[in-house]
Amino acid sequence: MDIPPLLPPAIWDRTPPEAQALLVHLATRVATLEATVQALREQVRQDSRTSSRPPSSEALSRQRPRRRRQPSGRRPGGQPGHPGQTRALLPVEDVDEVITLHPTCCARCQQPLDGDDPQPQRHHVFEIPPLQPVVTEYQLHRLTCSGCGETTQAAWPAGVPRGMIGPRAQAVGSLCTGAYRLSKRTTQRLLDDLFGLPVRVGTISHLEATTTAAVAVPVEEARTFVQAQSSAHLDETGWREGRQRAWLWVAATMWVTVFLVRLSRGGQVARDLLGEAFEGILVTDRWSAYTWYPVRWRQRCWAHLLRDIEAMSERGGGSQEIGEALKHQAQKMFHWWHRVRDGTLSRSSFRSSMSSVRKEVERLLEAGTTCGVPKTEGMCREILTLRQALWTFVHLAGVEPTNNTAERAIRPGVLWRKGSFGTHSAQGSRFVASMMTIVATAEAAATPCSGVPHSGV
Secondary structure: OOOOOOOOHHHHHHOOHHHHHHHHHHHHHHHHHHHHHHHHHHHHHOOOOOOOOOHHHOOOOOOOOOOOOOOOOOOOOOOOOOOOOOOOOOOHHHOOOOOOOOOOEOOOOOOEOOOOOOOOOOOOOOOOOOOOOOOOOOOOOEEEOOOOOOEEEOOOOOOOOOOOOOHHHHHHHHHHHHHOOOOHHHHHHHHHHHHOOOOOHHHHHHHHHHHHHHOHHHHHHHHHHHOOOOEEEEEEEEEEEOOEEEEEEEEEOOOOEEEEEEOOOOHHHHHHHHOOOOOOEEEEOOOHHHOOOOHHHEEEOHHHHHHHHHHHHOOOHHHHHHHHHHHHHHHHHHHHHHHHHHOOOOHHHHHHHHHHHHHHHHHHHHHHOOOOOHHHHHHHHHHHHOHHHHOHHHHOOOOOOOOHHHHHHHHHHHHHHHHHOOEOOHHHHHHHHHHHHHHHHHHHHHOOOOOOOOOOO
């Protein structure tokens, strides 16, 4: 650390060397403490706007107040004249039971009535049938050969489980713990209460391992599919595996989303997810694990950059000026981008308009490297090292400026971690990754355009 002259040269030269050493030590100590205090102040000021912390982690006093609507004076619920929404009726041939009801006499004069209404009012009632486990007993006989005396036992039929739980019960139990994130004890109660199926907690763990093996082939096919896509969104979040710190990783594409749990947050895990032959566009945040990928094929997340820019604005001085100017340019960019997605602005016009925004953003980042606030200077230098990755979405259709697709995909994993604190073993981690892959991919197949730009963008 460079220490400026502590005393005028004439006085400094007459100061004993021991005193000079002590003054330098004290000045270094003060500078270090001032830097620590500044870092702590900035950490205390961090919130969901300036960091990756979720809004729920903030104190109530710091959360942004919700805008309250002015009372309308109307009662809650559907208003008079509202068309309402009702479930479409099934065709009569698809109904399990039809009960016909005829009036016996006229409501006015009590005259007996007969005949049929060609268009009766129809009303459906959906009910769950009584649930009772179906228990199948297999009796494997042993018979002795009268010729040679050899005893032979009947073979198990193909597909019969060796345990006491059948495949549908196994699927329900795995859905409870895997898709709906219920605890094993809650799943144990649910299977008993709803289905009359008594199981032990250890049995549920065994069901999870069996399910992991059953879906291993489609999960591996999903990973292979992701590695062949033209673009992918990657993200990671903290996890626990036993007593070790781990990370849950996600690679999200339009049709398929895959997960991994690893004890590392390094770039090798990203390589494992994408495969060494991946040649698509990689959309990520600023985490260093992705720097191995060529910058010309990357898109850095502007949602994360906005939080960095917000933090610049709150540091004061030259950093605040840079942050406010960058925020203005980012807001302009997002306004145009939303118009492109809505179809009200052509991509060619968008590219033309973004030329001036790109020049101004990069000019401001260059100015930020000498703004006098060390943390902002370092952040601006780091962003500029990958400046090309800020603008990939401008030139390539189908690429988003944010990594929100991966953020949304990994959110169920965050909720899973909050409820269970992670997994106890590598086997449990494989179950988590497999079930999240199956569930997320099934949801994407049902709504393939969710979170993905329109094909015309």
